[in-house]
Structure formats: C-alpha cells, structure tokens
Amino acid sequence: MTTSPIVWKIKRFFNIGSEKELREAIKVINILAQEVIMQKRKLGFSNHRDLLSRFMGSISDETYLRDIVISFLLAGRDTIASALTSFFYVIGNHPEVTKAIREEANRVLGNEDLTSCEQMSELHYLQACVYESMRLYPPIQFDSKFCLEDDYLPDGTFVKKGTRVTYHPYAMGRMEELWGCDALEFKPQRWLKDGVFVQENPFKYPVFQGGLRVCLGKEMALVELKSVALSLLRRFHVELAQPYHHTPRFSPGLTASFNGGLLVSVREISP
Numbered sequence: 079m080t081t082s083p084i085v086w087k088i089k090r091f092f093n094i095g096s097e098k099e100l101r102e103a104i105k106v107i108n109i110l111a112q113e114v115i116m117q118k119r120k121l122g123f124s125n126h127r128d129l130l131s132r133f134m135g136s137i138s139d140e141t142y143l144r145d146i147v148i149s150f151l152l153a154g155r156d157t158i159a160s161a162l163t164s165f166f167y168v169i170g171n172h173p174e175v176t177k178a179i180r181e182e183a184n185r186v187l188g189n190e191d192l193t194s195c196e197q198m199s200e201l202h203y204l205q206a207c208v209y210e211s212m213r214l215y216p217p218i219q220f221d222s223k224f225c226l227e228d229d230y231l232p233d234g235t236f237v238k239k240g241t242r243v244t245y246h247p248y249a250m251g252r253m254e255e256l257w258g259c260d261a262l263e264f265k266p267q268r269w270l271k272d273g274v275f276v277q278e279n280p281f282k283y284p285v286f287q288g289g290l291r292v293c294l295g296k297e298m299a300l301v302e303l304k305s306v307a308l309s310l311l312r313r314f315h316v317e318l319a320q321p322y323h324h325t326p327r328f329s330p331g332l333t334a335s336f337n338g339g340l341l342v343s344v345r346e347i348s349p
Contacts, residue, residue, distance in 0.1 A: 107148055107151075107152075110151070111145075111147040111148045111151065112144055114130070114147050115140075115143060115144065115147060123135065130147065130150075146294070150295055150298060153295055154295050154298065154299055156217075156333040157218065157333055158299060158302050158303060158306075159335075160215075160333050160335055161208075161211070161215075161217045161299075162307065163335075163336050164212070164214070164215035164217075164336075165207070165211040165303070166307075166340065166342060167215070167318070167336070168210075168214065168215070168264050169207065170317060171264070171318070172264055175264075176311060176316075178203055179204050179207060179308070180312060182201055182202075182203045182204060183201065183204070183311075186200045186201055191309075192305060192308060192309070195301070202273060202275040203270070204304055204308060205300075206266040206267070206269035206270050207266045208300065208304060209266075209269050209283070209285075210264055210268065210269060211264070212285045213283065213285070214251055214252070214262075215248075216248055217285075217333055217334055218285075218333060218334070219247060219334050220244060220245065220246045220247065220248065221244070221245060221284075221287075222242055223243050223244075223245075224240065224241070225237045225238065225239055225242075225243065232281060250282070250284060251283070256282050312347070313346060314344050315343075315344070315346075315347060316342050316344055317342060317343045318342055318343075320341060
C-alpha cells in the first residue's frame, strides 16, 4: 500500500515511524562514507592510484566527495555481483573463452599478479568478454529518465518536458538491427579489431547509462569486474555444476539477479 504524501511529510516533520528509521539509516551511511575518506587520508592518498584517491586529489567539497563514496558503496554492490554471476555463467558455457583469458593474462602479466591500471588496459580480450557478457545480461535490465526540458532524441523524436523515457539494455543488446544476425551469440571478438578492444557507441550499448551521460562508477565497476574475474580464473577452475541449456530466469527487482543463484564447481588449479 502506497503511503500518502501528506502522511510521510507529517512523519518526517515529527521525526517518527519509518521517516525516523530512514533518517537514522542515512546518518549511518554518511558516517561510514566519512570514515572511508578519513582512513584514506590517514594512509596518505597522494601517491595512491585508486579511484577514490584520484577523486580526493581533485575535489575539495567534502559533501560532494562523501556522496561519490556513497554512490560507489550502494550503486556498485548488487550490480557488480550480478555482472560477475552472468560473466561466469557465459564463460562456463564457453571453456575456450576461459582458456583465451588465461593465455592473455600469462602473456601480459607472466607469473605476477595484476598490480596496475596500465597492465589492465593491455587485457583487451578480458575487456571484450566483460562487455559481451553485459551486452547479453546487463546488471540493470531497464532504466528510466525524466526530461527536464523539451528535447529531441538522436533520431529526431520530440520529447516533451516531464516525459518519462524508459530504455531497455537487455532488449537492445539482443536486437539484430544493432548487432547483426548473431546477436544472441556470445562472441567477445565482436569488440576487437586487430586484437585491440574498440569502444562501441553508447547509444548502441547503454549498460552504463543511455546516451552520452556515462555512469559515474563505470571505470571503477570495470576495474572491479576484471580484477575479481581474473584473480579467480587464474587460481581456480570454475565450472557450471549442472548444464544450462535455457535462458536463465531472473528474480524481480531493479538489479538482474539469477533466480536461485548460479551453481558452480570450483577446483584450485595445481601449481
């Protein structure tokens, strides 16, 4: 049952009920974000190259910096988990892809661990696999925007102020008009040209927001995805515990979650 606007405004004014709980929860989240920033300052961030350190070196507004941390903590949690689940699902059905990822990692890193963004930028095939996985199984399957002013879409369609526009990355990632007759196939090579990853048009690939307004956490999300995927694949054999010959079912919600999770068998790779 939807709460009347008048009711929640009264509860907020008197700080009671669900509005009191919400205010206390927001306070806890703000304290956590400020603690993350404070600990980073204690450690010294000027020589660090992680994303938060880079923001701290260029942003002086403490409230803005806190909001960035909160967006990373909240927006990046379930979406990263969803993207990794889908990633291991698709490569579980394509063992030759896992082999190619390991070969590329061995060529770029040798026997060492991944230690820099420069090394990661050389892992073109891994990047292609991550993008191709999210093309077929985007963490956010549909999203909406509201038009602040009268505007036009790229194809010339007029959009009146106040209009809600919903786009569907899951459907767009499977359209033959955009991806060709093999749109339903998992083919990382579609992102490569002469072995180098090629960024697609954001209007065609709206996983990190529709159009030119890119998601704030895009780069951090990609770093997390590739780091976790690579560290697991270089240490373990990850195989699907049972064959999946059908399209996976997803649980209702904003973030795409496998209904019942993804059952896998994990074995450590012998030294």
